[in-house]
Amino acid sequence: SSSTGALPSAPWHPKPHRSCRPLAVMPRITRLLCPLLLLALLAVQASAGRTLQQRQLGGGALSPVTRVVELLKSLHEKVTQEGKAEEDLFTKFACWAKSIITAKEASNSEAESTLGVLNTYVADLDAGRITLTTEQADLERQLEQLHADMELAQSMRTAEENDFLSAKEDMQKAIAALTAAIEVLKTATKDHKEGVLLGLRGQVVEAAGEGSAEVATLTHAVDLGDKFLTKGDALFLRRLLTGEVPTWDWKKLNRPATFKKSYKARSFKI
Secondary structure: OOOOOOOOOOOOOOOOOOOOOOOOHHHHHHHHHHHHHHHHHHHHHHHHHHHHHHHHOOOOOOOHHHHHHHHHHHHHHHHHHHHHHHHHHHHHHHHHHHHHHHHHHHHHHHHHHHHHHHHHHHHHHHOOOOHHHHHHHHHHHHHHHHHHHHHHHHHHHHHHHHHHHHHHHHHHHHHHHHHHHHHHHHOOOOOOOOHHHHHHHHHHHHHHHHHHHHHHHHHHHHHHHHOOOOHHHHHHHHHHHOOOOOOHHHHHOOOOHHHHHHHHHHHHHH
């Protein structure tokens, strides 16, 4: 019949993507179209008699075959659009998968290269061809410096301790000497009597032959007096505590008193 339309004779082929390999979706379209074609053939056979009768009557309504053909055309267009959409989606997925696979292959290759270098380095370390000399030398140098600092600190601590013990001993001796000297002076000035110092000096001289410890204590007190007292006071303390009095010279003591004449002559000039 001239009024019936024909299906497209040329099969549809998807257009290849410019960056990925084209994928065929025709098997799926074929599976979708086969049931429709069977239904169309059954409808054509069932309505063959009616079609002839309607043509004889000259009716203007469309025949069932024409309707089926139009339906198949619309279905073909719809399936074609869906196929293109699915092809684009699958193409995008394929491109994404390809890019991911390429990136993973590159990273795996780089990791394998690094692993090879590290394995070689570890093998050299195990074989002794490579030694960590710099780090070991630095640590040994730091250890030596720490030991030297510890020895220096220990020596300084020992010296300070010795100085402290020596100063402590001197201080104790000075305290004992000053205490003894205070007792001597207290005894000498107790009643403010004349001749007490002379008698005390005799006692000190006698004690010099009896106990050397007491003499050493008083001598230390005299030395302290020489350091901190005036010259006259220190001399007085020395003579008092040690009994050291210079022997007198009678010739000098019996000289005529010329100081009076010198004083008069000097006073006349004034």
